[in-house]
Amino acid sequence: MRRFNMDNFYKELGINTERGEHKIYLDSSRSFLVAEAVRKGYGRLTSDGALSVLTGKHTGRSANDRYIVKTETTAGPVWWENNLLPMTSETFAALKTKVINYLNQAGDLYITERSVGAHQKHNIGARLITSHPQHALFSKHLFREKSREFNDTDYTILHAPELKLDPSEFGTKTETAVVTCLDTNTTIICGTLYAGEIKKSMFAAMNYRLPEENILPMHSGASRLENEDVSVFFGLSGTGKTTLSTDEGTYLIGDDEHGLSDEGIFNFEGGCYAKTYKLSKATEPEIWDASNRFGAMLENVVLDEQTGKVDFDDKSIAENGRSSYPLSFIKELETSSKGKIPKDIFFLCADAFGVLPPVSKLTKEQAMFYFVLGYTAKLAGTEIGVKEPQATFSPLFGAPFMLRHPSVYAELLGQYLDKYDIKVWLINTGWTGGAYGEGQRFPLKVTRKIIRSIQANKLDDVAFENDPIFNLSIPCAVEDVPGELLKPQQTWQDSSAYSEKAKELASSFHKQMENFGDFYQKNLSGAPTHK
Structure with missing residues (x-):
């Protein structure tokens, strides 16, 4: 002290x-x-030694x-x-x-x-x-x-x-x-x-x-492989940014905020701020261990009054429970907090309508389009009045924190994509086989297999097919992933219901991007075919 x-x-x-x-x-x-x-009296220790605090009526920004x-x-x-x-x-x-x-x-x-x-x-x-x-x-x-x-x-x-x-x-x-x-x-x-x-x-x-x-700030996680290849994960809250950047077998650079320059990427932060709802040791061992030890701070989690144990499945205080801890609590860590120019950039979205494929490869124009689109979906019950899934858009996958116009950041992204031939992928971590309430969420193990296949260059020699509604390029096969999961329409019992919902979502993408006038027109070739 x-x-x-x-x-x-x-x-x-x-x-x-x-x-x-x-x-x-x-x-x-x-x-x-x-x-x-x-x-x-601001907090108490859990049975594992973490500091647990409550934030009153403000449980989010x-x-x-x-x-x-x-x-x-x-x-x-x-x-x-x-x-x-x-x-x-x-x-x-x-x-x-x-x-x-x-x-x-x-x-x-x-x-x-x-x-x-x-x-x-x-x-x-x-x-x-x-x-x-x-x-x-x-x-x-x-x-x-x-x-x-x-x-x-x-x-x-x-x-x-x-x-x-x-x-x-x-x-x-x-x-x-x-x-x-x-x-x-x-x-x-x-x-x-x-x-x-x-x-x-x-x-x-x-x-x-x-x-x-001329540095691109990114609301993203980032990690590197043993061979020094770097992956960047853009995504809104709840889409898997922290989970996927803290995957076993990779070295975490950071889970939320980075800059991209001609020298490579660098983390802005010295720690992580992970969501805790449904956190488990089985699916997210690194985050679990970091959150359940002395020095970590937990916000708005439920403790057993007798034992001091945390119930991460209880969201009665807030669904947006959080854990903060220093990067040093992560075992597989890139200690410099830096990495090379990324080989792959992943845009993560949780499509609650169940119509986007789990993986698609984007052209530069599509990357620019979906970067500014920033699509994910709100689920029923997450906000007062939300009775069914709603499309929501946060340009750059982090609009609330971006103080300049989205085109400023998108143009910077485009420059880096051209200069370094970075591959960009759209990953749906949301639903398959139907919308929320009918279908099921893509299992984390499936998303991880897709990400790992891309990182290992296993999709380089795979054939791709074009989706006629979204104009997305979808791989015909991914190792250890059932083929029908790659094509959303095949997972729906009612094919016509799929087409109707997919076209509805594609139209909403156009409507949202019309707000960006010249930028939208310039990158129209990256938009869905259906309008």
């Missing part, structure tokens, strides 16, 4: 060190932060409370249509004053100084100032060791999770706000205990900055 030694930065920021019986702790050890969280300070500098580059709310510089300054005053009265403070980005040049320093030790622990997990001395290009996160704002005072929609000022490199998080806001605020900062340096 290190006591805080005030330097000029924090003095100028307005942080008060005269705190009476309270203290400021700088870059404390994980064990100290765990002990503090338990001592203060507050997507409708995301603000960017709008100035002459940011008015043009920011993709405001992406549910990003503008805030004036004056309002932000007033909010910053309020939050600093709150932190100065909050008792003990916990500060971490970390880095984001495993690259000597392309990284951002991140100072977190928080009133809660478990959030400092989270930043120790998800951010990296400080790699250099900080300067004025680095970020400060003012974290007041239990400060509830008065919407009439700051013009916010609710008592919660996540606000970033890109001109001053400052993020303020108020009114939410959900730790994921911390990591995603810095992901957004990297996503804004890196394209100016």
